[in-house]
Amino acid sequence: MLENPRNKQSQQNLLNEPSVHKYVKLGYHYMISNAMYVSLLPFIMALLKLFAYHHYDPITLASLTAFVASMATLYFALRPRQVYLLDFACYKPQPYLMCSGETFINQSMLTNSFSEETLGFQKKILEKSGYGPNTYVAETLLEVPMKQSIAGARKEMEMVVFGAIDELLAKTGVKVKDIGILVVNSSMFNPTPSLSAMVVNRYKLRGNILSYSLGGMGCSASLIAIDLAKRLLQNESNSYALVVSAESMTLNWYGGANRSMLITNCLFRLGAAASLLSNRTSDRRRSKYQLRHTVRTHKAADDEAYKCVFQQEDEEQKVGIALSRDLMAVAGEAIKTNMTMLGPLVLPFSEQVLFVANLVGRKMFQMKMTQYVPDFKLAFEHICIHAGGRGVLDKIKKNLALTQWHMEPSRMTLYRFGNTSSSSLWYELAYSEAKGRVKKGDRIWQIAFGSGFKCNSAVWCALKTVDSSKEKGNPWMDEIDEFPVHVPEVAPIVL
Template identity: 30%
Template sequence: MTVALRGLSTVVPPTVLVQPEVRDVFAAQEGLSRLSQRIISTSFDVSGIETRYTVLGELSRDAHPDEPVFFDIDSGELLLPGTKARNELYIEHATRLYLDAGRAAIEATPGVEASDVTHVITVSCTGFYAPGPDYVIARDLGLPAGVQRFHLGFMGCYASIPALRLAKQLCEADASAVVLVVSVELCTLHLRSSNDPDTIVASSLFADGAGAAIVTAREPEPGERAFDLDRFATRITPVGEGDMAWKIGDHGFEMVLSTAVPAIIGEHITGALEPLFAPEPALVDALSADASGDAIEHWAIHPGGRSILDKVEARLALSEAQLLPARDTLRDFGNMSSATVLFVLRRILDDAASADGDRVAAMAFGPGLTVETALLTVRG
C-alpha cells in the first residue's frame, strides 16, 4: 500500500519581523552586560534570517496599544508577561492558524472534502488548552462527529515527522483513512530579554507559523504534486540530553539551546540516517562513501540554525543547491519549531527541479537529543 502526503499547505501570521530591527530592540534593553550585547549582535547577524513572522501585533512598527503586554514601542522596553498571559494569546492566535492551515490543506487536496477526514493529528510545543486544537478543527471545519483525534504536544522541533509517521500507520491499518495533520507553533510568545546566552540565541531564531497536510492511501489525481511516504526512523544520540531542552517557567517557556548542538548533530547524523536507509543497500553504500547527495536528490533539513545546516551540508557532502530549500526557509521565516520542516517540504514540491520519482530525505532535531527522519518520493 502506498500512502501519500497531499495538500501540503503553510500559513504565517501577518506581522513581519525584520531581523536587524529586532536585533536593535533586544540590544537596547536595560540590564544587559557588554558580553550579552556582543552575543546579541553576533547571534542575530549570523543567523541566516532576514524576516520572521509573529502573532504579536505589538511588535509592528505601527502598533501603539493602550496597554502593551509584550513591547512598549514608545519606551522601547520589552515587557515580561507571565506564562498565563502568554498562553491566553496562544489560545486566541493558534486557534485561528490551526483552522486556516487545516482548511487550506483540505481545499488543496483534490477529491477530498472535510466530511472525508477520519483522523486529526495536531502538533505544538508552544501552548496548551483543552478542549484543544484537535477539537476546534473537528468542530469548525465540519469534520464528521466521530473523527478520531490525537495531539502530539511538547515534543519540540522534530514533532511533525512523528505526526506524519503516525498518520501513515493509521492509513496502513485502515486503507480508507484520511488523516489531517496540522502543526502550529507560536514561538515568539516566549521571547524575552536576558543575559543568558541560550535565551539570546533562541530570541534570534524562533518565529511563528503553521503547516498542514492530508495523509491518505487514496491515489493522487493526475498531475497532482504530492509525496509518497516511504518510511521513517528515530535515533536518540548518546550525548546531548542537556543541550536542547524546553521547560515551562513563570514567564513563558524557557529554551535551552547550547552551542554544542551543531557539533553533536554533525557527529551523529550518519548514524541517525543508517536505520532510515537500511532497507536499500545502495543508500547505505552512498552514506558510507560520503555520497549521500548523489543517491538522494532532495534534502528537507529542519533549519534549526545556520550552523546546523552548515554541519549537515559538510558531513553529508551535500551540494549548495540541496540545502537551498532549508536555507531559504530559514532566511524568510526563521525557525518555527515543528512546523518548519513542512515549509521546507513545500519548497521542494514547488521547485521545478524536483521531478516525479525523486527521493527526498527529511530530518528534524529536538530535545533528547532526538533525530527524526523520513524518506519520501516526489509524485507528479
Template identity: 40%
Template sequence: MDLKSMNNMDLFMSTIFILFLVVVPLLKLLDWLFGDRDDCCYMLNYECYKPAAESRKVGTESSCRVVLRNKKLGWEEYKFLLQTMVSSGIGEETYSPQNVIDGKEENPDLSDSIEEMDDIFFSTLDQLFAKSGISPQEIDVLVVNVSLLSPEPSLSARIVNRYKMRPDIKSYNLSGMGCSASLIAIDLVRQFFKVQKRALGVVVSTESLGPNWYCGKEKSMMLSNCLFRSGGCSMLFTNNPDLKHLANFKLKTLVRTHFGSNDEAYECCIQVEDDNGYRGFRLTKKLTKAAAKAFIINLKVLLPKILPPWEILRYVLVSLRWGKQKNPMLEAVGQGLNLKSGVEHFCIHPGGRAVIDGVGKSLGLSEYDLEPARMTLHRFGNTSAGGLWYVLGYMEAKKRLKKGDRIFMISFGAGFKCNNCVWEVMRDLDDPNVWADCVDRYPPKTLVNPFTHKYGWINAEYLSFFRLEDCVFAWDMEK
C-alpha cells in the same frame, strides 16, 4: 599485512560479495511476495502559513527595537544578541507573533496564545481543504503538534469544533516533541493507516512562540528569541489507492531515533527557568554533538533502506579495507559513499546556519543541495516543526521536483531526537505556494545581513566601555 593475510581478506570479501548478491535480491523478493503492498501513505497536499499582515514582518532593526525593550540587558548581552542576529543567516522578512509586535512579550495572556494558533491552523486548513476538494467531515485521523502550548480543551479539539468533524474521528494532540514533531505526527498517521484502509488524515504542525518569549538575560536562552519565527503547515494524507493519482508524494520509509537516554543530549535543548525565574528555551553547546550522534544512529538504520544494494556493498568492502572509522556513517561519505545513488534532493531542517552547515559537511552535500534550507532560513527563519515544509515548498517553487525523484527529509528536535524519512515525488511539481511573491529573488546575490554594514561598530573592542543607555540608534533619531 603478509601475503597469507591478504589472501584470507580477499577470500572473506569475495564470500561477502557472493552472499550479498544472493541474499539481498531474495529478501526483496520475499518482501514483495508476502509484504503488505497496501501499506502506503500518500501526501495529497500541504499548505504553509504566511501572515496576511505586512506589519508582522520583523527585520534586524525592528528586532533590535524589541530587544531594547528588555531593560534587564546590559551592553554585553546586547552585543551578543546583535552578533547572533547578524550571523544567524536570517533575513529581513521573517514574521513574529502579534503579541511581540504589540509589545506584550513580557505579559502575554491565554487569548494571545490561542489567537496565534487559530490564525495558523485555520488559514492553512481552509486552503488545504479548498485546494484538495476534501471535506473536513471526511477526515478519519487528525494529529496536531505544538510543543509549547497545551490548553484544555486541546488544540486538536479546537480544530474538530471549528470544522464540525465526525464524532468517530481519531484526534491526537502532541506537545513537547520539538522541531522534529512533524515526522512523529506523520508516523502516527502512517501507523493508523495500517489498521484502517482507505482513510484520510490531517497533520497540523506549528509552534507557540508568543507566550514563550524569553525575557531574561541568560545568553543560552536568548538564542531562541533570535532564531525562531512564526510559521506552520497543514498536510493531508491518505492510504486510499483510488486517490493515488491526486497525490504529490509517497512516503517510502521513515526512521525515528531517540537519544534521550544520554543526559547531555537530553539537556542540550530544554525549557527551563533561569535564576531569576524567567522561563525560556535553553540551547547549549552540547547540541551539535548530540545531533551528530543521533544522526549517526539514524543513518545506520535508514541508509540500507534507501541506497541501492551495490552502493551498500561497495561501502562494506571499503570499510573492511580501511578499517573501523571514528564516525563510520559520517566518514563513509569521505570514502566515496554516494547518497545520490538513492535520493536526488535533501530537505534539511532549517534550524540554524550551524545545523545546515553540519549536515552538509557530514553528508558531502553541494551548495545546490543546501540552497533550499539556507533560503528557507533566510526568508522564514526557524519555524520549528513547520520548517521542513517551507524547504519542500522552495524546491517545488523552483521546479526542481520531477516525477520519480526521491527526497531525503532530515529533522532534529529536543529530547534529543533525529527523525528522517524519504518521499517519492508522484508527478512533476511547480506550485509556487508560499514562495509565490519572492521565489524570483532567491537565491539572492548575498546573504550578508545589511546590519553588518550599518552597525559594524558594535563589534569594536575599544567601545567596550560604553553603556547601553549612552547609545543612540537610527530609529531613536527618527522619533
C-alpha cells in the same frame, strides 16, 4: 541560477572527480547496482527451457495457476497499505508581522528586560543567523508592552493553524467529514482543551475521529506526526489523515540574561504547515507524493542528549529554553545514527558494499582508514534539512559533501522564514516546488532534529511532475524569482 542536477544525478557527481577514478567508480556503481538482474538471467533462461521442453496436463497447469493466484492475493491482502500525500500547505503571515533584525532589537529594548550586554549578544546572534529582513513573529511580540497571555497564544495558533488548513482544504477539495485521523503537533504551547480539539471544533470534524495532540517533541515533531499518521492509516480502510505542525512564540519569550536561553528568542519565527495523507488507492493518481519510509531516532537515554535543549528557570526564576554547548555534537551523533538506519533502505547496493567493506576494515582488521560516508546524493534528488540554524546546515553540507543546490531550499527557508520549528521542512519542499524542480519519480529526503534529543527522517517519491505555474497557495510563488540570494558566511557565535 544554479543548474538543476536531478537528471542522472549520480553520474554528474562522479564526473566531477579525477578522470580515471570517475570512470572506475561509475562502472563499479553500474555493475553492482545491476548485479541482481544479471544473476537472474541464467535462472530465467532455465525456466523458459523447462516449460518449452515439458508438456503439462491441464489439471497440473490449473493447480499451478490457482496456487500463484492465491499467493498473489494473500500478498496484496496482507501487505501494509500505501500512504499518499495528496498535498500540503504552508501558512504565510501578513506583512504587518514581518520583523527585521533592527525591529527585533528595538522591541527587545522597549521591554526594559535586557542590559546593553544582553542586547549586544542578541544582535550578534541575529547577524550570524542567516536570516533575512522579512521573517515573521507573533503579533503580541510586536506590541508595546508585550502582552504575553494564553488568550494571545490561542489567537496566534488559530491564525497559523486555521490559515494552513483552510489553504490545504481549498487545494485538495476533500470534505472535512471524510477526515478520519487528525494529528497536531506543537512543542511549547499545549492548552486545555487540546489543539487537536481546537481544530475539531473549528471544522466540525466527525465524532469518531482519531485525534492526537503531540507536545514537547521539538523541531522534529512534524515527521513524528507523519509517522504516527502513517501507522494509523495502515490499519484503517479508505481514510484521510490531517497532520498539522505549528509552534507558538507568544508565551515563550525569555526576558532574562542567560545567554544559552536568549538564543531561542532570536531564532524562532512564526509559521505552520498542514498536510493531507490518504491510504485510498484511488487517490494515487491525484496525489503529489508517496511515503516510502519513516525512520525515527531517539537519544534521550543519554543524559547529555536529554539535557542539551532544556526548558527551565534561570537564576532569577525566569523560564526559558537553555541550549547546551554540546548541542552540535549531540545533533551530529543523532543525525549519524539516523542516517545509519536509513542507509540500507535507500542507498544503492554499491554504496552499501563500500560502507560495509570500510567498516569491516576499520573494526575487524584495524586498518588505518577514514570512515566511509555513503553518498546520499545517489539516493535522493532533493534533500530538505530542518532549517534549525546556520551552523548545523553548514556541518551537514560538509559531512555529506552536498552541493549548494541541495542546500538551497534549507538555506533560503532559513533566510526568508527563519526557524519555524517543525513546519520548516514543508517550506523547504514548497521552495523546490515553486522552482519547478520536482519531477515525477524524484526521491525527497526530509530530515529534522530537535529536543529529546531526536532525529527523524521521511522519504517520499514524487508521483507527478509539479507544475509551478499551476501551484496555488505556495508561500514562495509571488517572490520565487528573487531567490536564491547570497548569504555571506560568518564564524559561529560562542556562548
